[in-house]
Amino acid sequence: MDVPRLFILNETIRNLHFHVAMWFSMMILFIISFIHSVRYLNSGNYRSDIMSRNYASTGSVMGLLGYLTGAVWANYTWVTDQSQSLGSVLKEPKLIGAAIALLIYGAYFVLRGSFTDIDKKARVSAVYNIFAFLMLFPSIWIIPRLVGSLHPGAPGSDSGNPALNFNDIDSRLRMVFWPAVIGWTLLGVWITTLRIRTEFLTDKALMHE
Amino acid sequence: MNSKVLSLIKKDLLLELRTRHAFFGLLLYIASTIFILYLSVNDTLTADTWISMFWLIQLFICVNAVAKSFLQEGKGRLLYYYSVSSPVDFIISKIIFNVLLMTAMSLICLGLMLFFMDNPVRDLPVFVGITVLGGIGISMVFTVMSAIAAKAQQNAALIAILGFPVILPQLLLLNKLSRAAFAEVFRAGALWQLSGIIGLLDLLVIMLAIILFPFLWKD
Numbered sequence: 001m002d003v004p005r006l007f008i009l010n011e012t013i014r015n016l017h018f019h020v021a022m023w024f025s026m027m028i029l030f031i032i033s034f035i036h037s038v039r040y041l042n043s044g045n046y047r048s049d050i051m052s053r054n055y056a057s058t059g060s061v062m063g064l065l066g067y068l069t070g071a072v073w074a075n076y077t078w079v080t081d082q083s084q085s086l087g088s089v090l091k092e093p094k095l096i097g098a099a100i101a102l103l104i105y106g107a108y109f110v111l112r113g114s115f116t117d118i119d120k121k122a123r124v125s126a127v128y129n130i131f132a133f134l135m136l137f138p139s140i141w142i143i144p145r146l147v148g149s150l151h152p153g154a155p156g157s158d159s160g161n162p163a164l165n166f167n168d169i170d171s172r173l174r175m176v177f178w179p180a181v182i183g184w185t186l187l188g189v190w191i192t193t194l195r196i197r198t199e200f201l202t203d204k205a206l207m208h209e
Numbered sequence: 210m211n212s213k214v215l216s217l218i219k220k221d222l223l224l225e226l227r228t229r230h231a232f233f234g235l236l237l238y239i240a241s242t243i244f245i246l247y248l249s250v251n252d253t254l255t256a257d258t259w260i261s262m263f264w265l266i267q268l269f270i271c272v273n274a275v276a277k278s279f280l281q282e283g284k285g286r287l288l289y290y291y292s293v294s295s296p297v298d299f300i301i302s303k304i305i306f307n308v309l310l311m312t313a314m315s316l317i318c319l320g321l322m323l324f325f326m327d328n329p330v331r332d333l334p335v336f337v338g339i340t341v342l343g344g345i346g347i348s349m350v351f352t353v354m355s356a357i358a359a360k361a362q363q364n365a366a367l368i369a370i371l372g373f374p375v376i377l378p379q380l381l382l383l384n385k386l387s388r389a390a391f392a393e394v395f396r397a398g399a400l401w402q403l404s405g406i407i408g409l410l411d412l413l414v415i416m417l418a419i420i421l422f423p424f425l426w427k428d
Contacts, residue, residue, distance in 0.1 A: 041421075041424050096377075096381070097378075100374050100377050100378065103373070103374035103377075104374040104375065106374075107370050107371050107374055110367070110370055110371075111357070111361065111367065111370075111371060114361040114367060115360075115361055120360060123424055123425070124357055124360045124361065124425060126424075127357060127421045127424055127425055128357050128371060130417070130421060131353060131357075131375070131417050131421060132371075132374070132375050134413060134417060135350070135375050135378070135410070135413065135414070135417075136374075136375070136378070138409075138410070138413070140378075142406065143378060143381070143382070
């Protein structure tokens, strides 16, 4: 299918269906993980803890994939065509935000690893998950909108907000992009549910139901 | 604020005064860090480097100052607090105490920085305000992190691992905000916008601490 060819972007715009959709999917998976953490604290049900952990790990994988596709994309647009230095690319506010997100979930898994008691592990890591999520995501959503950025959607750029505003994206791209978001998310959810179900089976003895 | 919070803060203050070695240790930590910085920098620092050094030192001071707030409480003592106060009172008193401690430490740190390094700050009152704002924010986040890490076994290193990613957005904002005191011209209203965001983040930390701490509390 044909795509609009913009200056510099050209055919690389097809990466939109991977890169942006993967970040969407990561965000959604982290939100699900957060909700399960809240549910764990509410009910103390061990199942919620398993779900919260697995959604967080699949979300991290999606984040890493988003990074990789972003690196490929940046290589053909910012680095090759705009001759940005690596330093200026790495200081991108959105890159920093994403790096912080992955660091937080790294810390989450380190925290989980430092407990031996299962209940305590579940409770404390749920607290950290909720705290870190709520501290992080406002800043990911707000800060990149305030500062200059190479990404579209920064203040002062004429690119609008292609990821969220329906009018800023070409209809041919939109036709694939939103299904791609749903598709990547469902793929993530499917992989996670497989892992969750295996864990339900292996930890059956721990569940009192 | 009720009398329980006040008496818990008073207890922390008294403890700090009686075990003076911890307090002076902290002061020595600040002084020696800045002295090392002074010795190792030959040239005058640019405003950029000055600001980043300042916040980096603040961050490590805070890790050191706040880390012990939960680690020093042994199991028996926690059990005692459990029977005499509520978790909300307890975490609020800890936050207030750490905010006071960190504000004092930030101001001391700022004073020493200005004494040892040369002074690139153009607008001192504004920068003092930013320092206090930053100190409050950092200390509140690390109080919560300390409460979480105290539940795990290898806790001292864990505080840094847990806290740094969470504090990063705030530090970046503070870094940006600090430039206001270094003669960088801001868009009209940007100073208040940034301070407002930091203030809102602080408010968020307090609310989360009050909501989440009861879950950490019961063991």
